[in-house]
Amino acid sequence: MAPPVLEFRKVVKRFDTVTAVDAVSFSVHRGEIFTLLGPSGCGKTTTLRLVAGLEEPDSGEISIDGATVAAPGRGIFLPPEKRRLGMVFQSYAVWPHLTVFENVAFPLRVRRESSEVIRERVGQALQTVGLAGLPDRGATQLSGGQQQRVALARALVYEPAILLLDEPLSNLDAKLREQMRFELRALQKKLSLTILYVTHDQTEAMTLSDRIAMVNSGRLEQVGAPEEIYERPATPFAGQFLGRTVMLEGTFRRSAAQQWVELADGERIPARMDSTGSLIDGARVRLITRPEDIVILPPDRLEPTQIDAIVEQVDYLGDCFEYYLRTAGALLILTAPKKDRYAVGAKVRLGFDPARLSLYAQ
Amino acid sequence: MDVTATTARHSIARVRVRPIRIAELSFVAFFALVTGLPLLFLLGGSFNLAAPGQPAVYGLANWARAFSDPATVNALWMSFLLSGARLIPAIVIAVLFAWLIARTDMPGGNAIEFFCWMAYFIPDFPLTLAWILLLDPNYGLLNSLALELPFVHSAPFNPYSFWGIVWVHTSTGGIWFKVILLTPVFRRLSAALEEAARVAGAKTTTVLWRVTVPLLSPMILAVAVLSFIRGLQSFNTELLLGTPAGIYVYSTRIYDYIRREPASYGEATALGSVFIVALGILLFLYWRFLRGKRRFTVVTGQGYSTARVRLGGWRYVALAACALYIAIMTLLPLVFLTLGSFMRRYGFFNISSPFTLAHWQDVLRDPIFFLALKNSLLIATITAGVGVVLYSMAAYVLVSRRAVMAPVLEAFCWLPHILPGILLGLGILWLFLATPLRFVFYGTTWGIALALMVSDSPVTTQAFRAGYLQLGADLEEAARVAGASWGYTYRRVLLPLLAPVAGAIGLMNFGGALTSISTPVLLYSHQSRPLALLMLEYSVTGELERGAVLGLLITAMICVMMLIGRRLGLQLSGQQ
Numbered sequence: 001m002a003p004p005v006l007e008f009r010k011v012v013k014r015f016d017t018v019t020a021v022d023a024v025s026f027s028v029h030r031g032e033i034f035t036l037l038g039p040s041g042c043g044k045t046t047t048l049r050l051v052a053g054l055e056e057p058d059s060g061e062i063s064i065d066g067a068t069v070a071a072p073g074r075g076i077f078l079p080p081e082k083r084r085l086g087m088v089f090q091s092y093a094v095w096p097h098l099t100v101f102e103n104v105a106f107p108l109r110v111r112r113e114s115s116e117v118i119r120e121r122v123g124q125a126l127q128t129v130g131l132a133g134l135p136d137r138g139a140t141q142l143s144g145g146q147q148q149r150v151a152l153a154r155a156l157v158y159e160p161a162i163l164l165l166d167e168p169l170s171n172l173d174a175k176l177r178e179q180m181r182f183e184l185r186a187l188q189k190k191l192s193l194t195i196l197y198v199t200h201d202q203t204e205a206m207t208l209s210d211r212i213a214m215v216n217s218g219r220l221e222q223v224g225a226p227e228e229i230y231e232r233p234a235t236p237f238a239g240q241f242l243g244r245t246v247m248l249e250g251t252f253r254r255s256a257a258q259q260w261v262e263l264a265d266g267e268r269i270p271a272r273m274d275s276t277g278s279l280i281d282g283a284r285v286r287l288i289t290r291p292e293d294i295v296i297l298p299p300d301r302l303e304p305t306q307i308d309a310i311v312e313q314v315d316y317l318g319d320c321f322e323y324y325l326r327t328a329g330a331l332l333i334l335t336a337p338k339k340d341r342y343a344v345g346a347k348v349r350l351g352f353d354p355a356r357l358s359l360y361a362q
Numbered sequence: 363m364d365v366t367a368t369t370a371r372h373s374i375a376r377v378r379v380r381p382i383r384i385a386e387l388s389f390v391a392f393f394a395l396v397t398g399l400p401l402l403f404l405l406g407g408s409f410n411l412a413a414p415g416q417p418a419v420y421g422l423a424n425w426a427r428a429f430s431d432p433a434t435v436n437a438l439w440m441s442f443l444l445s446g447a448r449l450i451p452a453i454v455i456a457v458l459f460a461w462l463i464a465r466t467d468m469p470g471g472n473a474i475e476f477f478c479w480m481a482y483f484i485p486d487f488p489l490t491l492a493w494i495l496l497l498d499p500n501y502g503l504l505n506s507l508a509l510e511l512p513f514v515h516s517a518p519f520n521p522y523s524f525w526g527i528v529w530v531h532t533s534t535g536g537i538w539f540k541v542i543l544l545t546p547v548f549r550r551l552s553a554a555l556e557e558a559a560r561v562a563g564a565k566t567t568t569v570l571w572r573v574t575v576p577l578l579s580p581m582i583l584a585v586a587v588l589s590f591i592r593g594l595q596s597f598n599t600e601l602l603l604g605t606p607a608g609i610y611v612y613s614t615r616i617y618d619y620i621r622r623e624p625a626s627y628g629e630a631t632a633l634g635s636v637f638i639v640a641l642g643i644l645l646f647l648y649w650r651f652l653r654g655k656r657r658f659t660v661v662t663g664q665g666y667s668t669a670r671v672r673l674g675g676w677r678y679v680a681l682a683a684c685a686l687y688i689a690i691m692t693l694l695p696l697v698f699l700t701l702g703s704f705m706r707r708y709g710f711f712n713i714s715s716p717f718t719l720a721h722w723q724d725v726l727r728d729p730i731f732f733l734a735l736k737n738s739l740l741i742a743t744i745t746a747g748v749g750v751v752l753y754s755m756a757a758y759v760l761v762s763r764r765a766v767m768a769p770v771l772e773a774f775c776w777l778p779h780i781l782p783g784i785l786l787g788l789g790i791l792w793l794f795l796a797t798p799l800r801f802v803f804y805g806t807t808w809g810i811a812l813a814l815m816v817s818d819s820p821v822t823t824q825a826f827r828a829g830y831l832q833l834g835a836d837l838e839e840a841a842r843v844a845g846a847s848w849g850y851t852y853r854r855v856l857l858p859l860l861a862p863v864a865g866a867i868g869l870m871n872f873g874g875a876l877t878s879i880s881t882p883v884l885l886y887s888h889q890s891r892p893l894a895l896l897m898l899e900y901s902v903t904g905e906l907e908r909g910a911v912l913g914l915l916i917t918a919m920i921c922v923m924m925l926i927g928r929r930l931g932l933q934l935s936g937q938q
Contacts, residue, residue: 052843080842087843093836097858106854107844154844164843 003066005030005162005194006051011060011070013046020046022218023060028162028196033188035197037205038215039241044198047215048164051196052087053080065161081110086155087164090171092147094139094154100126101135104153111158125153128187145176152184156191163195169204181208202242206230214238236288236360245288246332249362252283261287261359264329267307269352271359284362293356296323296336297349306349311342325350381848386765389756393774396816400789401777405638407631407792424628434633437615438640444600444611445593448528448536453586455532456540459684461570463541464548465556466671468680474688475545481692482538483920485877486530487598487894488913491901492695493530494602495702495910497521501710503698522607530599533691536592540585547581548574556671566671587648591641595782597880602901612637613784613880620788620884627792634785641780696917703910721907730896731912737807738892741882742875744811746868749818754857754864756819757826779820783880786817791884805887813885814875822867829863830856862930869927873920 004027013021020043028034036044049055050062053069061071064085069078086107095103104122113121126132129149134142139150148168155163168184169177185208188195199205205212206226214221214229214237222234226242233239236247250261252271260268269287279285297306309327321341325332327350334350342348411419428434459478463471496504499517508514520526531537551574559573575582597613605614612633619630673680702708706718725731753775759765760772778786790813794804803809837859841851857864879894886895893912901909 052839054839054842079847080839081845081847083843084845085843087840089836089840091834091836093834093840095837095840095855095859097855106841106846110845110850151840154840158845 002030004028005065006034006196007061007063008047008050009061009063011047011050011062012058013043013050013055014058019218021050021057024218024220025060026213026220026223028194030194031192032210033185033195033197033208035199035205035209035212036215037199037202037209037212037241040200042215043218044200044215045166046218048087048166048196048198051162052085052164053078053083084158084161085164086158086160086162088148088151088155088166088168090167092144092151092171094142094147094150096138096140098139099135100131100137100139100142100150103139103150104157106154107158121157122153125157128156128191129153130183144171145180148172148180156193161194163193165195165197167199167201168197170199170201177204184208206242212242214241216241230290231356233288233358236286239288239358244291246291246294246334248287248328248330250285250287250328252279252281252285252359254279254281261285263307263327265308265327267328268304269307269357270304270354272354272357279359279361286360286362288358288360289352289356291332291334293353294332294334295351296325296334296340296342297351298340299347299349301349301351303351305352305354307352309348309350311344311346311348314342314344382759382762382764383766385755386759386767386771389759390767390771390774392752393771393777393819396790396793396812397774397777397781397819400786400793401638401781403792403796404631404785404789405635407627408635410631411628413627424632428629428632428636431629433610434615434629437610437612438633438636440604440609441594441611441613441637444524444527445590445596447524448531448593449586449590451528452532452537452540452589453582455687456537456544456585457575457582459541460544460548461574462680462684464545465551465574466673466677466680468673468677468684470681470685474681474684475541477688478538478541478545480921480924481688482535482542483873483924484535484692484696485894485913485916485920486534487602487877487879487897487901488699488910488917489534489692489695490530490599490602491906491909491913492699492702493521493526493533494906495708496695496698497526501708521603522609523603524609527599527603527609530603531593531596533695534599536589536596539592540589543585543588544582547578547585551578566673569671583651587651591644591780594637594641595784595880597782597784597883598898601898605902613782616784616788617883620791630788631792634788637782638785645780696914699910700914703907703914705907708907708910721911725908725911730891731893733889734891734893734896737890738876738894741807741811741814741892742872744808745814745818745875746872748811749815749822749871750864750868752815753819753822754826754860755852757823757830758852758856760823761827761830774819775823776820778817781817783817783878784883787813787881787884790816794885805885805890807890807892810882810885810890810892811875813881814871814878817878817881818871818874822871825863825867826860829860833859865930866927869923873923876916876919 006028008024008026010023010025011021012019012023022043024043024047026034036047038044046055050057050070051064056077057070057072059072061073062069064083068074068076069083070076095106098106101122104125105118108118108121122135123132126135129152131146131149131153134146139147142150148171152168165184169180172180181204187193197205197208209226211223212226212229213223214235216235216237222229222238229238230242233242233245236245239245248261248263248269250263250269253260253262253268259271261271262268296309299308307327309325309332311323312326312331313324315322317335320335320337322333322335323342325334325348332350408424409420409422411421411423459474462468463475463478468474494502496502497519499505499520499522502517502519502521505517505519508518521530556569556573559569564572595613596611597617600609600611601614601617604610610618616630616633619626619633703721704717704719706716706720707713710716756771756775760768760775765771781789790809794800794809803812833856837855838851841855842848846854876892877894879898882892882895883898886892891899893916897909897912897916900906900912
């Protein structure tokens with residue numbers, strides 16, 4: 001396999017007493033969209049800025065295309081302008097005193113390209129992002145979406161090793177965001193770009209990424225394909241942040257033949273063998289699953305993976321019902337199709353899918 | 363890929379030098395030399411009995427001599443007394459102006475605000491000359507007119523007095539400075555708070571004095587303290603009006619010590635040191651006071667309504683009052699100053715052919731004038747130009763978050779703000795006398811420009827800092843990631859974007875350099891004398907008409923600059 005385009009080895013970045021990036025290691029391969037996903041303040045933007053050279057790490061090593069660009073231990077630090085990167089800022093950072101053409105031409109002028117080359121490549125870049133008609137427009141006369149395209153063209157115009165995108169869609173309205181997401185994916189495929197993408201929006205992360213890194217408090221909690229993280233979150237945080245989750249607390253029990261979780265009111269749910277490795281009998285645990293993986297069933301059905309529940313409230317949402325269900329000391333909110341209807345106070349059974357139940361020690 | 367790899371490998375071999383660290387160190391060194399060292403010389407010099415540049419002899423004799431002379435203590439006391447006495451009327455007037463401009467439906471509020479800015483920039487020296495011409499007991503026009511009245515037997519006005527100084531100060535920059543500071547404060551106050559008082563049954567005036575002013579009292583007090591401190595730095599008016607009457611403030615006393623033959627550097631530095639200590643205590647109390655005053659946080663500007671107080675028919679009265687105040691306090695003196703410059707003998711309308719062009723011809727034909735004009739333009743250009751480049755970079759270092767010694771750098775940048783011009787001049791004079799710097803700077807235009815540049819550092823740095831913060835880091839970082847070096851980014855991105863700030867602050871510093879007297883007054887020689895000091899020389903040697911001519915010329919230059927500034931689209935009122 002070719003060397004990774006970007007590699008982080010135990011990178012640490014502190015601001016005063018706060019550790020923004022805490023011994024983070026990962027690598028990004030050619031032609032993939034790698035997304036850093038996490039809540040605001042988790043360190044994902046700092047990670048991106050470390051790649052760009054806008055921050056200097058305190059320790060660890062960063063390399064781009066196999067060359068070390070930052071290694072404080074060895075006194076190496078390559079300034080941002082020497083890293084051959086493209087970056088789209090959350091604010092777009094389109095220079096208001098320059099025209100669209102000059103904004104996009106800037107990286108080429110810095111590299112002292114001839115004016116023919118500049119004209120040709122800026123034209124191409126503007127064409128690519130769909131701004132061919134506006135080269136002489138002042139940058140401040142553009143809409144948010146157009147500014148974003150300028151920023152993108154500017155980042156692409158000199159074929160960077162990696163394209164860094166810092167929440168590029170967060171300032172757009174919902175409809176435009178969807179469209180840009182689609183175009184970005186198409187562009188990435190067409191130009192086989194390597195993209196490091198930062199977002200706090202799980203939909204963006206799910207639809208755009210080849211791989212996602214879940215970032216929490218400066219650490220990577222899980223790295224994997226979107227489906228892998230969604231289906232098998234390595235930590236409760238990863239599960240909660242990516243989509244909705246349902247959580248039940250209980251006590252782990254094991255006997256010679258089987259293992260299960262005992263819930264608050266004595267209900268039991270069997271546990272899969274592979275997820276319980278180091279747990280001892282009597283450990284407090286959390287059971288986490290997705291709401292869509294729970295089915296609401298009539299009270300007469302009896303399977304080992306079902307528990308009792310009582311309907312506390314029903315809301316009509318038009319295309320479905322939303323149920324508030326009291327069970328095992330918890331209140332679960334689940335949606336269900338309209339074909340079955342349970343009244344408030346009704347007893348029901350909740351059916352779990354054992355393959356999609358994750359178990360975490362508390 | 364190959365490009366990155368090779369550049370990266372080059373960097374491995376290279377020892378890393380961080381340019382921003384070098385810049386920071388250079389700035390700290392620069393400020394330590396031109397601000398820290400003069401202050402140190404000033405404080406240390408007071409214990410040094412030898413003349414500057416001579417081997418030091420330490421002792422307390424300077425202090426003993428300075429304080430055995432009751433005149434010294436009186437001068438210090440008089441400084442505080444004068445600054446305090448004029449503060450109260452000035453604050454009341456400024457609050458009224460700010461309230462009328464920002465919170466009421468008075469017509470022409472923006473025009474009034476613009477005039478306040480204009481008035482702020484009118485140099486105080488010519489205005490003081492103008493008031494002398496109007497109020498002098500012997501030939502002052504207003505006195506002559508008053509004596510025509512049957513029941514007046516002696517000249518009722520005397521500018522050469524305590525209250526004369528206070529009066530002139532209510533027409534000079536200080537009052538407009540307060541209006542300029544207070545107007546935005548009043549503008550940001552949420553109207554809902556006033557409306558609540560109206561609904562509760564309060565009249566307009568009751569709302570103003572019972573709600574608006576108390577709500578803004580911390581801000582008004584802050585402006586008052588700042589004005590008081592600035593008032594302590596005043597020199598020109600006190601020199602022109604106080605000295606003839608034997609009223610000395612510490613700044614005119616220091617001027618006196620240095621100008622006498624032989625110069626008494628020791629006493630001057632002792633007096634300066636006492637003042638600095640007193641100022642330090644004052645600032646500390648101010649800081650303590652401000653720290654405890656975070657209670658009124660209503661002036662946030664968040665979700666505020668801009669509804670204005672309706673004055674009804676009174677709004678025209680208000681407008682007339684504002685216009686009249688500006689006319690009497692600013693335009694009237696300037697008109698009579700102009701008139702005076704064309705009179706054979708000022709105030710004597712009864713002599714045959716009272717009007718003449720002689721003063722203008724005399725001044726403009728004199729080679730001394732052209733030398734002074736050349737010096738002034740040179741000094742102002744250096745001060746403004748070098749200052750903009752230097753302090754834009756210092757501000758960059760301060761906002762970059764990468765400065766290790768940011769507090770030190772910041773303290774150095776702010777120091778000249780509290781250091782009165784005369785003390786800064788004295789400290790820098792000492793620096794020139796005691797170090798090899800004298801070969802380049804002592805008595806030269808470069809020396810004066812350096813001193814003025816130092817005095818510009820607080821405001822200039824702050825303006826650029828605000829500019830950078832408003833731009834945000836993204837625009838710069840985008841250029842860096844796009845492959846531009848810092849220098850290229852500074853030239854192509856930062857400087858063009860900050861051009862309006864640079865233009866405005868450059869113009870202000872240019873104007874300040876043209877009019878400044880107290881900073882260069884101890885530093886100039888006959889060869890490097892700028893216009894403002896030529897004007898001072900004429901005025902204190904009794905050639906008031908010539909002084910008036912130069913005062914008018916300087917005022918005209920400032921007005922032209924203001925108009926250029928307005929043409930360049932610089933913001934001169936708080937409303938967009």
